[in-house]
Amino acid sequence: MHRQPLMLLAGLLFASVSAAEFDPGEPDQQQLSAAEQGFYMAFMSDPQYPWSCKTEGENCDDREQAWQENINQVDSLNALQDDLGEAHLAGLVINGDLTAFGHDWQLDAYRELYHERLRMTVYPGLGNHDMANNVDDCFENRCATRMMQYLKNHVGTLNVRSFDYHDSGTYYQFPSLKRKYSKSFAYSWDVGDIHFVQLNNYPTYTANWNGWIFNKARRDYYQIESARQWLIDDLEQASREGKHIILNYHIAGFTDDIIDILRQYKVSAIFAGHIHQYIGQVGFYTLENFYGMGQHLPVFLGGAVVFQKYMLVHFMADQFAVSIVNSEPGGNYSLEEEGIYPLY
Numbered sequence: 001m002h003r004q005p006l007m008l009l010a011g012l013l014f015a016s017v018s019a020a021e022f023d024p025g026e027p028d029q030q031q032l033s034a035a036e037q038g039f040y041m042a043f044m045s046d047p048q049y050p051w052s053c054k055t056e057g058e059n060c061d062d063r064e065q066a067w068q069e070n071i072n073q074v075d076s077l078n079a080l081q082d083d084l085g086e087a088h089l090a091g092l093v094i095n096g097d098l099t100a101f102g103h104d105w106q107l108d109a110y111r112e113l114y115h116e117r118l119r120m121t122v123y124p125g126l127g128n129h130d131m132a133n134n135v136d137d138c139f140e141n142r143c144a145t146r147m148m149q150y151l152k153n154h155v156g157t158l159n160v161r162s163f164d165y166h167d168s169g170t171y172y173q174f175p176s177l178k179r180k181y182s183k184s185f186a187y188s189w190d191v192g193d194i195h196f197v198q199l200n201n202y203p204t205y206t207a208n209w210n211g212w213i214f215n216k217a218r219r220d221y222y223q224i225e226s227a228r229q230w231l232i233d234d235l236e237q238a239s240r241e242g243k244h245i246i247l248n249y250h251i252a253g254f255t256d257d258i259i260d261i262l263r264q265y266k267v268s269a270i271f272a273g274h275i276h277q278y279i280g281q282v283g284f285y286t287l288e289n290f291y292g293m294g295q296h297l298p299v300f301l302g303g304a305v306v307f308q309k310y311m312l313v314h315f316m317a318d319q320f321a322v323s324i325v326n327s328e329p330g331g332n333y334s335l336e337e338e339g340i341y342p343l344y
Contacts, residue, residue, distance in 0.1 A: 037088065037316075038192075038314060038315045038316040038317065039088055039089070039090045039191060039192065039314075039315055040080075040084055040088055040089045040090065040312060040313065040314050040315070041089075041090050041091060041092075041093060041191070041196075041312075041313050041315065042077060042080065042089070042091070042092045042093070042120075042310060042311065042312050042313070042325075043092075043093045043095065043248075043271045043300065043302050043310060043311040043312075043313060044073065044092065044093070044094055044095070044273075044302045044303065044305070044310035044311070045094060045095040045096055045097065045127070045250065045272070045273020045274065045301070045302030045303065045304065045310075046096065046097040046127070046273050046274070046276055046302070046303070046304035046305060046306075047070055047073070047094065047097070047098060047099075047110060047113070047114070047304075047305045048097040048098070048099065048100050048129055048304065048305065048306075049063075049066050049067070049070060049099060049100060049106055049109045049110055049113070049305075050062070050063040050066040050067070050100060050106065050109070051066060051097075051100050051304075051305075051306060052065045052066040052069070052306060053306065054276070054277070054306055054307065061100075066305075066306070067109070069305050069306060069308060070109075070113045070305050071113070071117075071330070072308060072327045072328055072329070072330045073113075073305050073308070073310065073327045074113055074114065074117045074118045075327075075330035075331045076325060076327035076329070076330055076331060076333035077092060077118055077120065077327075078117075078118065078119050078120075078331070079330075079331040079332075079333060080312065080325070080333065081119060081120055086120075089120060090121070090191045091120050091121035091122060091123055092114075092118070092120055092121070092122050092123065093123045093124075093125075093196070093198070093248055093271065094114070094122060094123070094124045094125065095125050095127070095198075095248050095249065095250055095271055095272055095273040095302050096125050096126060096127025096128070096129075096130065096200070096201065096249070096250025096251075096272075096273045096274065097127035097128065097129040097130060097250065097273065097274070097304075098110050098114075098124055098126065098127070098129075098130055098147070098150075099129060099130055099147070100129055101129060101133070101134060101138075101143060102129070102130055102131075102134045102138065102143030102144060102146055102147045103138075103143060104142075104146065107146060107147070107150060121158070122154075123158065123189065123196065123198055123248075124151065124154065124198075125151075125198045125199065125200045125201075125248055125249060125250060126147055126148070126151055126185070126200045126201060126250070127200075127201055127250035127251070127273065127274065128201055128250065128251065128274070130144075130147040130201075131144050131147055131148065131200070131201060131205075131207065131224070132201055132205065132207065134147070135207050135209045136209060140211035140212050141209045141210065141211035141222075142211060144207075144209055144222070145209075145211050145220065145222065148181065148185065148222060151185055151200075152165060152181070152185065155185075155187050158187075158189060159189060160187045160188060160189045161187075161188045161189050161190055161195075161234075162187060162188045162230075162234050163185075163186075163187040164183040164184045164185065164186045164187065164227060164230040165181070165182075165183050165185055165187075166181070166182045166183045167179070167180075167181055168180040168181075168182075170216075170218060176217070176218065176219050177216070177217060177218040177219070178218060178219050178220070178221065179218055179219075179220045179221070180220075180221040180222075180223065181220065181221070181222050181223070182222070182223040182224075182225060183224075183225055183230070184199070184200070184203075184205075184224060184225050184226065184227035184230060185200055185224065186198060186199045186200060186203075186227040186230060186231065188234050188238070190238075190243065191315075192315075193242065193243055193244055193317075194243065194244050194246060194315050194343075195235075195238040195243035195244065195245050195246070196246050196248065197231065197234065197235075197245070197246070197247050197248060198248045198249070199227050199231070199247060199248060199249035200227075200249060200250065201249065201250050201251060202249050202250060202251045202253065203226065203227045203228065203231060203247075203249060203255075203258050204226040204227070204228060204255055204257060204258065205224060205226070205227075206224055206225055206226055207222070207224040208221075208222065208223050208224070209221075209222050210222065226257075228257055228258070228261070231261060232261060235261065235264075235265040235267075236265075238265075239265050239266075244268050244315075244343040244344065245265055245266070245267045245268055245344075246267070246268055246269050246270075246271065247262075247267055247269075247270045247271070248270070248271045248272070249270070249272055250272060250273050250274050251272065251273075251274045252270065252272035252273075252274065252275075252282075252285045252299050252301065253285065254287075262287075262290070262297060263290065263291070266291060266344040267297060267344070268297075268320070268341070268342070268343045268344045269297070269298050269299070269300065269320070269341065270285075270297070270298075270299045270300070271299075271300045271301075271302060271311075272285075272299065272300070272301055272302065273301060273302045273303075273304070274301070275301055276303065276304035276306060276307060277303075277304075277307060278301040278303065279301060279302065279303035279307065279309040279310070279311070279324055280300055280301070280311065280322065280324055280338045280339075281298050281299065281300050281322070281338065281339060281341075282299055282300070282301050285299035285301075286298050286299050287299075291344065295342075295344075298341055300322065305327075308326060308327045308328040309324055309325065309326060309327065310324075310325050310327065311323065311324060311325065311338070312324075312325050312335065315343070316343075317343075318342065318343050319340055319341060319342050319343055320340070320341055320343060321337075321339070321340045321341075322338040322339055322340075322341070323335045323336060323337055323338055324336045324338050
């Protein structure tokens, strides 16, 4: 049984604490306003079922091990929600590589883990293992298509602010029925004064493929476009409303046509994944003094399920606090302070 934790306000971060050590605090602390308390969001990446290796030479397809490691992750997230309270934990962001190769049985396992067993809202993005690696590498491009359809359908269940997506509908063009899906499939949502954006693989990723849909007797086409213009429009509106901006995508890094957007809209942080062994803020991606002396743009990587780590982030009025969650004990997770960062 887990106990309701003390809200982690500025200056009250713990160095290391287990679930069993959480204390509910004094009554007056429990009655702090929602604005003072803020909210939490969990960030992870690369569940990548059934990926099971940490280094080269290990078995990367141990399904039993991969299943247990994902169960540990889900159990720890559910325990966090029990401890923090459903009203305070706004959900889970998964920054890419939901599956190893986009096969149907892998997506089925992911769904069971993160949509049936997990008891919170999930904001997923697709990574290279879900889309890029599978283009023209799976029968009739079913793997890439399957993952795009999953994302499109799931975003439709979320309370999103904007979704960069277009569907032509079914039409006939000799010699068959056709349907075309286009745009970047990026989407955004708000929690209070925080504006979150999910950009999938990376912001300027582009790809084209098609595949025959046998049960529809139709050929479907996918044209994945850069999210640049959509991102500018999305952030312009969020900035006019005074929102703090958090970007999410899978492969961290910056191209020249994205750097200017980050600076113009003063993005507070970027959360990504892809490099499995790194968890938390990484210096080799963080842009030091990007907004002026002492004003950095931090980049955080979400680790991977195989390493049994992810991040819990507490968003407050003008700053956010990052903690690393050790999920190996499942529901008996432990937390370790990572750092406190400003919201711009």
